[in-house]
Amino acid sequence: MSFEQASLLILLLAMLVLFSFERIRIEVVAIAGLLAGYALGLYPADQIFAGFASPVVITVIEILLIVQVLARAKLFDNLAARWAAARPSPFKVISGTSSLAGFISIFMNNIGAFAITLPVALRLGVALSIPRRQLVMPVSFAALLGGLVSLIGTPANLLVSDALAKATGAGFRFFDFAYVGLPVAIAGILLIAFRVRRLFPEPGAAPATISPGTRRIVVERRVPDASPLIGTRLSECPTRFAIKPHALIRGDSFVFGPLDQSVINAGDVLLAEGADGVFAGLAAAQALIADIHPHGLPPDFTRVETVVMPESTLIGSRVRSLEVFHHRGIAVTALSMRIPRIEGRFLDLQLSIGDILTLEGPRMAIAEALEESECLPLAPTASAEPALLSWRPFGLFACAVAASAAGLHPEVAFAGVVLVLALLNHLNIRQAMADLNWPIIIMLAAMIPIGQAVAGTGAAEAIAGWLSLVVPISHPLSGIALILFLAMALTPFVNNATVAIVLAPIALEFARTGRHAPDAYLIAVAVGASLDFLTPFGHHNNTLAMGIGGYRFSDFLRAGWPLAAASYALALFLLALFWL
Incomplete structure (x- = not known):
């Protein structure tokens, strides 16, 4: 060698x-x-940055730009409302939303398909009382399976096509991947839709050997007078109240010492982790209170859960430095972390991809902040900009797909779509490139x-x-x-x-x-x-x-x-x- x-x-x-x-x-x-x-x-040296001029990279950028326009169309929100009114069975909802994610993923990147379909699935889940755990994973897997079908379904397909073109002079055609990808996608979506209700049963129907998961959150709450937590040792919190304490703050100082010797007093601040439903119950019982809005709720108040996306500007930031929320009067009241790294206080927690923030504040301010920070709300919110109701972008995108399937180079076909969308004021290229x-x-x-x-x-x-x-x-x-x-x-x-x-x-x-x-x-x-x-x-x-x-x-x-x-x-x- x-x-x-x-x-x-x-x-x-x-x-x-x-x-x-x-x-x-x-x-x-x-x-x-x-x-x-x-x-x-x-x-x-002349090959170091050749990848940035690769047709594969250019095509990926073009599709991501187009997806930003298509995601604003809100067409699938209307579909969710009509579907919920029809009261379909849970299997139809799971298989239907998964199929939708798979179909969208044929023509755009997997994350875009997941982000477009997920709010639809969650909205249907709330309307039809379907547990979130039975919906989210099938949609994620379906978006991956849908990418198998076409040349632009995932960057991996573009890359192997580029490798084939360099080796033989001609790459794969647009739907060459479908001979294998389409049957695998259909079979995979049906398989996970059939199995997911057994894997993640509803809480009331769960076998003794399976404990249905609930999302765990980290919060910082004050212990009010007459709270049942007063006099409780920190070591007793997991068994008595189903929460895991991480820090006890008295005044402006941490209370240090063994957990079985640290006793909670009135007025203390508790940094703790537990199931979201547990903290809701403790708040209702006045055991822990947030003190987020001491002067009353702001006008147009709402509470929104949002997930940190891979392209979010919040990744790596600490809660205390999230000026995109703080200067708009938005409070971060809870955080669900994929990999909890809890040091210091709540404001010191650092965000990573997939973390979920609970935000409270004015509805329009939250909508603006989420668009600016590239976070995905998990429930419908007001939009900071009007929804794009025109079918024109979808028509243009369909024309580019057809042209690519007919033999036109994808980077050329989708460049034309980007140009026309910009001329029609559907796309601000400068802002879209930044996002x-x-x-x-x-x-x-x-x-x-x-x-x-x-x-x-x-x-x-x-x-x-x-x-x-x-x-x-x-x-x-x-x-x-x-x-x-x-x-x-x-x-x-x-x-x-x-x-x-x-x-x-x-x-x-x-x-x-x-x-x-x-x-x-x-x-x-x-x-x-x-x-x-x-x-x-x-x-x-x-x-x-x-x-x-x-x-x-x-x-x-x-x-x-x-x-x-x-x-x-x-x-x-x-x-x-x-x-x-």
Whole structure:
């Protein structure tokens, strides 16, 4: 093995580990890896930033710009109202909302499909008394499955198509992925819709062996006079009141000492964690009070739950520094954290993707703040800007999809849509560019030269040679089965674009070594990279779902492994049927 090959493999391994830990921002890891690759001589200086001019990256940016316009249309809110009036069964609601997410995801990125469909699902859940846990995970999984169907459904599809075009001169057509993706998506959506009510039963119907999850929140509340908590030791709070204390503040100072010796007094402030319903009950019993609005409720008062999206400007901020809320008179009254890191007081808590904030304040002020901070409300709110009721943007988008399916390059077709939307004043390009999810775009662009180096340095050939000692890749189905397995094994820990970038050169080398057409191998990479159901951190959809639905890590394993196994078997059969 040459120095370039060894250094590239070490670099890739280090980046994959850092991506999976999420301790350093993904764009920082990607840029550091990009510069490290140049320093190691893996590509020349004129190729360092070539990924930013890649048609794949340009197409992703264009689709994200268009999605911002489509998301304002509110057409699906009307659909939710009509659907709720029809009183459908829970299975029809779960399968219907999941199918909607899957269909939308065929034509836009997975996170966009999830964000558009989720408010519809939650609204139906409230109207029809369907537990949130039975709705959120199916919608998340369906958005991932829908991305399997088309060229633009997910960046992984665009990347493998680009790899095929560089290897053979022609990439995949728009719906080439549908031969495998559509049956897998339909089967997967039906499977999770059938199983989810048994996995997450309603509280009153839960078997003794299953405890239905409720979302846990962190709050800071004052102990009023005559509160039943007065005289209680902190060590007794979990058993007597079902809350976990993290800090006790008396005056302006923390009360330190063992939990069994720290006693709650009237006027103390308690920082505690527990189920949202428990704190609601304690507030109703005047056991803990918020003191958020000492002068009475403001005009047009409302309470809204909102989730921190991957592109949100709040990520990494502490509650005390959220001026986007504070200067509008909006109070953050509770926080549900995906990974609780509780140090200091409530205002010191730091936000991450998927955290849920409970906001109280004027309705219009909250709507403006959520749009400015790129957070997703979990219930309908007033809009800071008028809803876009025209079908024109949808028509333009449909024309671009049709043009791409007919053979026009996607980056050209969707650039035309962006231009027309801007001319019609549906899209403010300057503002929309500022609102893009730039960390993902930067990561994607920075990883492309590294992925090309996998093939250019001969690392792909070396890896294929090692794997051929384990699997007889001379038989195409064996090689495809291995590539599909590797993609599915990596994607729970690394984003699907990175999986596609790393595995595409290896898949091409498998095809070259076995003297087979590369199409099936690359389709296997794209499919496996999107079948991400086993962990809450492999894809941002699952990260968001974990916080919104109040799931545990094990819930994804319980729900995801049958879906992953069935999708693997069906995808392998369809690859053999249509592509070999």
